[in-house]
Amino acid sequence: MPKITGAKVIVTCPGRNFVTLKIETADGVHGIGDATLNGRELSVVSYLNDHVIPCLIGRDAHQIEDIWQFLYRGAYWRRGPVTMSAIAAVDTALWDIKAKIAGLPLYQLLGGASRTGVMVYGHANGSTVDETIAEALRYQAMGYKAIRLQSGVPGLPSTYGVSKDKLFYEPADAALPTENVWSSAKYLPTVPKLFEAAREALGWDIHLLHDAHHRLTPIEAARLGKDLEPYRPFWIEDVTPAENQASFRLIRQHTTTPLAVGEVFNSIWDAKQLIDEQLIDYIRTTIVHAGGISHLRRIAHLAEINNVRTGFHGATDLSPACMGAALHFDLWVPNFGIQEYMRHTPETDEVFPHAYTFADGYLHPGEAPGHGVDIDEDLAARYPYRPASLPVNRLEDGSMYNW
Ligand code: KDG
Ligand code: MG
Secondary structure (H helix, E strand, C coil), X not given: CCEEEEEEEEEECCCCCEEEEEEEECCCCEEEEECCCCCCHHHHHHHHHHHHHHHHCCCECCCHHHHHHHXXXXXXXXXXXXXXXXXXXXXXXXXXXHHHHHCCEHHHHHCCCCCCCEEEEEEEEECCHHHHHHHXXXXXXXXXXEEEEEECCCCCCCCCCCCCCCCCCCCCCECCCCEEEECHHHHCCHHHHHHHHHHHHHCCCCEEEEECCCCCCHHHHHHHHHHHHHHCCCEEECCCXXXXXXXXXXXXXXXXXXXXXXXXXXXXXHHHHHHHCCCCCEECCCCCCCCHHHHHHXXXXXXXXXXXXXXXXXXXXXXXXXXXXXXXXXXXXXXXXXXXXXXXXXXXXXXXXXXXXEECCEEECCCCCECCECCCHHHHHCCCCCCCECCEEEECCCCEECC
């Protein structure tokens, strides 16, 4: 058996913070898994070092399912983003090891390729509609088949999704949370105008997406969905917070605009009612925040029998190790929808050498054994951790709100 002889946590900040778990076996094979939880990185580091790594040493690296169950059931305290990110890192690293030992790219172990490439969506954003459209045209020229559109809201000093740097978006912009201001009344009329301008400039042979980032009430979300119907969005995302899964019934009654939810979910139980009742069209949960490949596979299967497709989270805070694993999953999973792809900085790409490549709007995970992503530890050590928090939101009257 490939005995686990070592495991270590590597924290690096090549432009932003990443937490990576590296597991080593007696035969000298290693695997890596992403454990980054944006703004809460060191909590996962501590969970891994204090509670997980001591339980891994001496185990058979091939027993992925048994180790998953041990870490999930064995903790007694179930679910939660810190626990599930730590379990995900172990699970991803073990799948990487298994596939390397087999000499196969990970997608082959999952069931083989179901498609030739993974359609991704890029992020076009700007402070005005014109600026956003100019960006979207740039993405279209790069070959993207799907583009997310986010634009500044007149009267609000800053808006979710509008970045300074156009290829990367980093919301965790200060050691302590930056305070932003939100108004749904100001925001709601802007999105149909953005989509109208986008259809005029980009045409209809391209998918358009939008993220409301948990900011609307269900009835406001229903209105946004209705107002956007003429422009046929691919999806609107996180229109309302999803703790109360039944609230999506109300949105569903009113609009045929497809709904995507789940980047903050960490368990199948967060999505069960949404999927069982077909209240959403795309599930956004990804490898690192939802217990790794083993757990995400359960979510994907439940989604498949309910006509829900995958649309995994892929912002810059998900490391290349998560992206690599997600791409193998995407290439295989029968009910694939789309994959988010926000590029990493060149420094990050150097720290994490990877086999995945982009061409003509599609990513491919590559044919390297494992998930195809590694970490250069010497380079990683040159970028020490920097505290960074996600922002918070207040309404114009000062009330705390969802970011
Ligand atoms: O860490 C939080 C970001 O990943 C998130 O705000 C990005 O909503 C996001 C998206 O859809 O990419
Ligand atoms: Mg989102």
